[in-house]
Amino acid sequence: MNIIFFDSSSLRTHLLPFTFTRPVADLRVGILTIKEKFETYFNQYVKNSTENTNHSEIASHTFSFLTQDYLQEKFPIHFEEKETVNLYINGAVLPNLEFFEKLEMLPLETAIFSDTKDGSELIAFKTFTQFKSVEKFYDFALKVAKQKTEKISIRFLERTWDIFRANKQEIEKDFDLITTGRKSEAITDKYTVLYNEERIFVEEGVTIRAAILNAEKGSIYIGKNASIEEGATIRGSFALGEGSVINTGSNMRGDTTIGKFCKVGGEVSNCVFFGYSNKGHDGFLGNAVIGEWCxxxxxxxxxxxxxxxGTVRIWNYAEENYEKTELQFCGLLMGDHSKSGICTMFNTATVVGTGANVFGEGFPPKFIPSFAWGNGNHQTKFVTTHIDALFKTAERMMVRRDVEFTEVERKLLTKVFEETDNYRFWESNPMFS
Structure with missing residues (x-):
């Protein structure tokens, strides 16, 4: 079976700026990305069903993406021969094990829907037909689904802030999913203090020195070759990705995910770092989502x-305006390859696009478009980042993590630069002057 994660056009737009540079299913929530969750659940489901011949259909499966054309080269779609069943799954779904029984029993040419705050959302569709266009897939699926539909209730991402709001629950689900039946590596440092040790799991190659790990209110997962330095305090729920570092004296206040190969310090609460990003110094970050290479x-x-x-309003790309929310707590939402200078102060519920460089005195606007340079006040008005300069910065940063800045990445960012040009009217827009 081919499992293909499709981008819902409406949900993808609501999840910008993070989906400028990735399909929805590549978003990280909890320990794993959505795609990684499905891969792990499918493998577990197949393992549990090996003796049941009725489940032979999913015994062999591949995973790929049906996304925007400009993302497709980096995140390709894969099909087997035409006789293979294709299961299209909405990339925003946060799965659970029970969901897979529904997927397995789903008849061909049948769709699953779920209700959202904006209406009804297509969740899954099973067919022999192969699609390489999101629009053609939707046209076909919705037409056929008028004849055969099922409705379920399942959680999925509808807005950017759902990423940090769902993070505690997803850490706990992922923790059980990937640690059940396994034994944690031992924590042998005599100066490290552990609370509720049975909910602390450490992969191989981890270094921990004179830290406090408190899992009384949530699980703590430490990924392969990660490092926790002296004096760090960590409260669960918490996940630290492979090769990442928690700096000396840091305060990780819980419900937080630090993705792969990050360096994080200071005070952090209910945040998600997708990966390859740094917050190496003191300073507070709470109820936030930070993309890659920030x-x-x-x-x-x-x-x-x-x-x-009071409750906050947050910039929403789908509305092209600030959206009212019921949130009281919301911090920074920053897209890939964006940076802040020293002593930058972000206001409540600030959205920063892709490739922005924010610096200077005072508070910048609560919406900072992609590839903006400055902070929008009278001293450092915004100008547009030179795209070639951004490429050089990205190349320098990525090589430090032994990652190549490829031509595919260059073309992707160039497309995002072009797609976001309409937001960069600095002189005519009083928001940025």
Whole structure:
């Protein structure tokens, strides 16, 4: 069976800026990305069903993406021979094991829907037909689904802030999914203090020195070859990705995921770092989502609560305006390859696009478009980042993680640069002057 994660056109737009540079199923929530969750659940489901011949259909399966044309080269779609069943799954779904029984029993040419705040959302569709266009897939699936439909209730991402709101629950689900039946590596450092050790799991190659790990209110997962330095305090729920570092004296306050190959310090609460990003110094970050290849300069701070304790409005690309929410706590939402200078102060519920460079005195606007350079005040008005300069910065940063800045990545960012040009009217838009 081919498992193909499709991007819902409406949900993808609501999940910008993070989906400028990746399909929805490549978003990280909890320990794993959505695609990794499905891969792990499918493998477990197949393992549990090997003696049941009725489940032979999913015994062999591949995973790929049906996404925007410009993302397809980096995230390709894969099909087997035409006789193979194709199971298209909405990339925003946060799966559970029970969901797979529904997928297995789903008849051909039948769709599953679920309700959202904006209406009904296509969740899955099973067919022999192969699609290489999101639009053609939707046209066909919705037409056929008028004849055969099922409805379920399942959680999925509808807005960017759902990523940090769902993170605690997803850490706990992922923790059980990937550690059940396995034994944690031992923590032997005599100066490290552990609370509720049975909910702490450490992969091989981890280094921990004179830290406090408290899993009384949530699980703690430490990935392969990660490092926790002296004086760090970590509260669960918490996940640290492969090769990542928690710096000396850091305060990780829980419900937080640090993805692969990050370096993080200071005070962090209910945040998700997708991977390859740095917050190496003191400063507060709470209720936030940070993309890949970002760097927060020393003493960067972000408000996550308004002084009047009111609910916040957040920039929504689908609405092209600020959307009212019921959130009281919301911090920084920063897309890939964006940076902040030292002592940058982000206001509550600030959205930063892809490839932005934010610096200077005072608070920048609460929406900073992609490839903006400056902070929008009278001293450092925004200008447009030179795309070639951004490429050089990306290449320098990525080589430090032994990752190549490829021509595919260059073309992808160039397309995002072109697609976001309409937001960069600095002189005519009073928001940025």
């Amino acid at each position: 760097n927060l300069g020393a003493a960067t701070n972000c408000s996550n609560l308004k002084n009047n304790y």
